Amino acid sequence: MVGDVGVGGSRELWTRALVRESARVRRLLAAGQWHPGAADIEAAAAVLARLSAPLPARRSVPAPAPLLDRDRRLQRVLRTAVHHLDAGAVSAPVAALLAGVARALVPWHAHPNPPATAPAPAYGATPGPVGGVGVAPTDAGEALLPGLVALLAAVTTTTAACPPGTLPSAPVAVHWYGRYAGRLRCYGRPGPGLRTATTVACAGCGAAQGPWAVSCDWRRITLRCPCGAVTREHGLAFSEVWLLVPEV
Ligand SMILES: [Zn+2]
Incomplete structure (x- = not known):
């Protein structure tokens, strides 16, 4: 099962x-x-x-x-x-x-x-x-x-x-929340064999250590800094956050 x-x-x-x-x-x-x-x-x-x-x-x-x-x-x-x-x-x-x-x-x-x-x-x-x-x-x-x-x-x-003519559909996403204290790194692959890593900074105060309050609906990850600012444009892939957040 x-x-x-x-x-x-x-x-x-x-x-x-x-x-x-x-x-x-x-x-x-x-x-x-x-x-x-x-x-x-x-x-x-x-x-x-x-x-x-x-x-x-x-x-x-x-x-x-x-x-x-x-x-x-x-x-x-x-x-x-x-x-x-x-x-x-x-x-x-x-x-x-x-x-x-x-x-x-x-x-x-x-x-x-x-x-x-x-x-x-x-x-x-x-x-x-x-x-x-x-x-x-x-x-x-x-x-x-x-x-x-x-x-x-x-x-x-x-x-x-699936009945004929039925379009693909998906239920509303279940949001998940977590907390992470530390740097979040955005990893890139600009070319074959090449990798880059960029540390995400708060859009408000520029801090990079959090602790971040993370929310995600499997469309977008939102990071809230202790200063109160919310960062949505960070380039992080799902796994780059999800695999760091402790099991809840
Ligand atoms: Zn901040």
């Missing part, structure tokens, strides 16, 4: 948002209150492909390699989810779901393969090597996958039940 994605050895992971948004997506689909559009289906199919891809066959290599392959799969799922979340093309239910996936799998942000270039965002704790093998909660991450496969498959096939 999709609602059970948080069950099964995933206590080490931040799964609250994933469990909540999985249940919401399932409920909306079951009630016929949402007909995902092409962008939603494309994003769900892309993540589903990462989830369903078989692991490389490496039976002849030393023991750590299969574990690394399992971690690589989780990392690919995370990166694909973040890519489609930050592209901003999906509807609010899918954005919230992808954000839940990203938060749950954030231990694989830099594991086993760190981002290729610096500066690069740093989220969560990177598992340290013990005996040459990274200590990522691999079992806990994989325990989330069957529920996600079922849910994303439902999103990608739901148009089959």
